[in-house]
Amino acid sequence: EEREGSGVAAEVYRHLMRTIAHELRTPLTAIMGHTDILASCSIEEEGLWRRSQQFIAGEVERLARLVEDLLTLSRLDLGVSALVPVNLQVVVEEALSALWQSAEEKGVTLTLQAAPELPRVRGDADRLRQVFINLLDNGVKYTPSGGWVTVRLMSGKDQVRVEIHDTGMGIPQTDLPHIFDPLFRGDEARRAATGTGLGLTIVRTILAQHGAEILVQSEPEHGTTFSFALPIAA
Numbered sequence: 001e002e003r004e005g006s007g008v009a010a011e012v013y014r015h016l017m018r019t020i021a022h023e024l025r026t027p028l029t030a031i032m033g034h035t036d037i038l039a040s041c042s043i044e045e046e047g048l049w050r051r052s053q054q055f056i057a058g059e060v061e062r063l064a065r066l067v068e069d070l071l072t073l074s075r076l077d078l079g080v081s082a083l084v085p086v087n088l089q090v091v092v093e094e095a096l097s098a099l100w101q102s103a104e105e106k107g108v109t110l111t112l113q114a115a116p117e118l119p120r121v122r123g124d125a126d127r128l129r130q131v132f133i134n135l136l137d138n139g140v141k142y143t144p145s146g147g148w149v150t151v152r153l154m155s156g157k158d159q160v161r162v163e164i165h166d167t168g169m170g171i172p173q174t175d176l177p178h179i180f181d182p183l184f185r186g187d188e189a190r191r192a193a194t195g196t197g198l199g200l201t202i203v204r205t206i207l208a209q210h211g212a213e214i215l216v217q218s219e220p221e222h223g224t225t226f227s228f229a230l231p232i233a234a
Ligand SMILES: Nc1ncnc2c1ncn2[C@@H]1O[C@H](COP(=O)(O)OP(=O)(O)OP(=O)(O)O)[C@@H](O)[C@H]1O
Pocket: 069, 134, 138, 139, 142, 166, 168, 169, 170, 171, 175, 179, 180, 184, 185, 186, 187, 189, 190, 194, 195, 196, 197, 198, 199, 200, 201, 224
């Protein structure tokens, strides 16, 4: 198991290396196959040519995203930046506007319910924005058209409590212990949308650096709620 803050245990690291190698090999093999098709296609076979070209473009985009996510994760592993007072509502609103368009295209409604005059939390605004972007991205991706994703910010004793709830496909009980593992993706999630399986690993790593633990509750076909609490700034 990963310890709080940073650092990945040696066996987890070896597993990660093996998984990454596989994740790279599969699309690369397919890309090479389609490159051969492009090379041997005659000029008349436009349909074939276009199909291979589109396939390659899609796989290359996926690989680029994987590399970006791996770089994000390795930068996080370098450690914690300074934690300063952060207005969480502003951070959430920025994340919501980043996801607005894809939510609208999908027919999923994003909402924010924030308690009035929330105290500021101790945090790193850029990293916290990444947390909300990744969680909202999942909410949108794994919620069918007509559904909702709601962020709730609540005042606790020494904390601001956060809930991100969606009315989506939910997570099977057997998947729950694995969803924060690097590169894990559920079978249904694979059918529903593209992704690399690093989003929640990044979320958990950042929250650990903020002294927060993330919890998940889910009911298949009804929805999912992620929750955590951030300490308020002194
Ligand atoms: N809101 C959600 N509803 C249903 N399943 C979810 C939700 N959030 C996460 N999951 C499950 O947890 C898995 C891991 O999520 P994670 O965000 O790490 O990866 P991903 O979304 O598949 O890819 P990406 O790296 O692009 O985010 C998902 O593949 C899916 O099975």
